[in-house]
Amino acid sequence: MTLDVGSLRDQALAAIGDAADLRALDEVRISFLGKKGAVTGLLKQLGSMDGDARKEAGRQINELKDRIELSLAERKAALQAAALEARLLAERVDVTLPVREEQQGRIHPVSQVTEEIIAIFAEMGFAVAEGPDIEDDFHNFEALNLPKEHPARQMHDTFYLEAEQNGAPLLLRTHTSPVQIRTMLAGKPPFRIIAPGRTYRVDSDMTHTPMFHQVEGLLIDRRTHMGHLKGCLIDFVRAYFESDRIPVRFRPSYFPFTEPSAEMDIGCKRGHGELVVGEGSDWLEILGCGMVHPKVLRAVNLDPDEWQGFAFGMGIDRVAMLKYGIPDLRTFFEADLRWLKHYGFMPLDVPTMAAGLSR
């Protein structure tokens, strides 16, 4: 018999070429290579042949089969590519459409700046101490050399509670200084702490709120003097404002719980309703400080001839306003969402000295 391999090949290749899609191509495959396909039919005829003819015919049929399979594969790849192309074209969307809304949270400036302050003083070995907002007369006044009749008590504009303790009304702490007293009464010297927290005074106007935030600092050992006080606070201010050129000034002042006492000013420029820290010829008070008064040391059972050191108190809200240009203290506590978003900090902006306090 003779095998019309050539014409079968031509038929197959033409059919493959005509197949318009994968399904049609598969039909072509079945019609040639399937169980009842033309090539399979040829193979079945081999059985009736013998010898060399059979060998030769087998070779030709296998060649034909390989050729068709190759063609099928090529055509399949081409059709798949075209189909993918068409799908991609069909799947196209307008990628300029806005994304799904996500809520953006923020950290309040008071929390952020408190952490900045903690990070800086940590570098100088200060631990973070805490004390209660509701205080008694002893810790807030008496032990801080502010006896009952002291005129400076009037400066404190104290909130008193209806409740009393030992015959005296309880109060809301007017400063974070009572944490000094609690720390020194509870532990043994040396002490090196800062104490941030809420403080309260009967005061409410453009620049005062009945609640505000302070950070107290206390360093007690056998050798710390005013030079250390200055060095520590100058280092702090330069680190906090992230500038080595901040002008600073220490003025004698008065606090019942320190002697000598000082106030620290930083250089600034005022004008056009703006305040720029670190330049200009004006001064701005940022904190009160001094050497811990001997009477305070005695009140916490320390011998002022043996132990000495400094304390300071600074307004957290105030330095937050200065560093970040927040104009109005009252807005800190209004929880206006727009304000919180604008002045708040990203949750991952954790202040560290290694990575920088702020971005």
Added chain:
Amino acid sequence: MKLTLPWLKEHLDTDADVETIAKKLTDLGLEVEGVVDPGAALEGFQVAEIVEAARHPQADRLWALKVRSVDGIHSVVCGAPNVRQGLRGILARPGLVIPASGEALTKATIRGVPSEGMMCSWRELKLGDDHDGIIDLPGAPEVGTPAVAALGIEGPVIELKVTPDRADCFGINGIARDLAAAGLGILKQRDFAPVAPETDAAVRTEFDFQPGNERACPLFVSRVIRSVKNGPSPAWLARRLTAIGLRPISALVDITNYLTFDLDRPLHVFDANKLRGHLRLREAVEGETLEGLDGKVHRLAPGMTVICDDSGVISLAGVVGGVSTSCDETTTDVVLEVALFDPLRTAETGRRLGIDSDARARFERGVDPALVLPSTEFATRLIQQLCGGRAGPVQTTGVVPDSRPRIQFHTAQIVRLAGISLERDEIETGLRQLGFEIEGGPDLYDITVPSWRHDVSTEACIVEEVTRLHGYDQIPPVSVTKMSAVAPPVVTPEQRRRSDVRRQAAARGLLEAVTWSFMPEGQARRFGAEQPILLRNPIHADLAAMRPSILPNLLQAVRRNVDRGLRSGGMFELGPRFMEAAPGQQRWSCAGLRFGELRGRHWADPARNVDLFDVKADVLALLTTAGAKIETAQISTDAPGWFHPGRSGRVRLGPQVLASFGEMHPAILAEAGIEVPVVAFEFDLDTLPKPRTKAGRNKGTLAASPFQAVDRDFAFVVAEDVTVEALLKAVRQAEKQLVREVSVFDVYRGPSLGADRKSVAISVRLQSQDRTLDEAAIEAASQRIVASVVKATGAALRS
């Protein structure tokens, strides 16, 4: 405290200019708040004379003047109505800046007549509102006199913030003493020489204090001055008082005000002819009244010191004088009072009556007892100078107290506390100039504190004195270094945990707020305070109670934001809430809420309001951040009453409540005036299990199974009151080893299930740690799961 430069110079011989003085004052601890020099703008303005005044040829209302200055004759065109030949006023020459306009004067030609200057009005010089004409100086001052002198401008005014300890610097003499000690001049003393009596007129004074109350007035000095003539003060005195903000009244009254500021010595003058009988000092009696010079009638009470005559109370000692015996223009005989009053009683009296007088400010801080008699003489002399009169003898009741402390001062304290060493000479000179008496030295001094320095009592005070004279800026700064190269953590685990919770809440899209620690009393009661912690003196009724919960403050913030048009959002606060009125009875609490739409209208997804599962997710995430093991936590439905009773829950670990969450109660929202949905959570951090401190850093080995996991779905029909939590618990307990995860993918209710029933569809992932599960094992596990759920919940497997 205000003073003027010329006034200061009566106490201090100095060439220093006002800038130098102001800087030194601040360096000394007398902080300068401002320096205003009303004369500074008048530099170059001079007295000139109108030598010829003719009508302007071209303009009816103008004058063409010839004005003589020290430089010659100038042509000046002027429109003032009060122009006349011979008038001496203030001439501004071209180039000078007119204070009122801020613009420089230029030469001009006005309708053909050249104008080479301007004769000024008070208003143009910014010295008053008078614009009726040009300044017409009385007394023909010399041409060329600077305007500042001719107009009697007092000079630069310095405003100081005097700290309450520096009582002595409430007098200009005290300020001058500090400056002299700092090397800025030489201190001058007022004329304290005794004024010889010319009459023996006197008023008897007696003390009538209960035993133990003698401190109310240890010393009272009086002096009668006869035949005075009261009237307006001379210009210099009126000018000086005006410059520091006081209103001149009459010479006698102005003199008392003058000494109050000049010598920190408040005193009083009674009209002797209005006094009835002799003077008596005693404690006030309940219900007595005094019509004060402040124009108010004060109701007096025991504890207040009063001066009386036979008519009753005539003056409130050290606080305010009375109208009935006050001096006026008809006064001819006066009784001068110079006394010491107890600072504490004075302060208390002033506070109780709400009187903030200059006298009170000084007596309550303490005046100089040693100055009582000298200042009596100075006051007498001044009264005689300005009002004439014959003085009687000085009548003294009580004694001049001397309670000057003595301090043993070790020089070593200077280097110990201030970190600087000072020369012996600097220490001694400085202290002596401040009025300290010093003996001994150089290592140990015996120091007597001056009678006017009530603030100095310890060695540390002396260190401050010598250090502030030396200058705080001269102390070399020394850095404080940490005690080890790599320092241990300085925040406690609790503090760290609070920071982490804050940042996690913010990362979940909540804005951190900080709100008041206070709230209205009603809110405190509504939110769990059975006995609200109340303030005696709240700033506002809405801020009267300490908050037992943060939520009400956040709800108020929601209302404010909604009012501003911000109708959705989320915020939280982490801060104290107050349990009891006692120190330490407060907790660190975290509260948060979401309100309005969680998602607005969007092209991809439908809009959706917040629901309680949003805040349940928040609170579980925050508790996890805080270190709580929420895998083992249960949810109970007993949240506090401010939540919706059917849509709220508590997260518990057995009996311990970790947190509450849910929809806010509609009644609470209605009360707060909020019309958008609000879901909220709150929890205390202090009562959570303590964060781990030491050890246990090892995370353990991961035991991830290498074998195939299979998922099987089940749908159970249960009674409505069976919780999904109970159902899931039954699933987990059925196959503790194989059940890896269980999720709920549908909850269905419908008529086919019957009333009060629901279908809960769950997907369970099964995986073995040690083998591939075959069909038989999976089937066995499924059956155990179904059996467990059926037994625990009465469920039926949905077919």
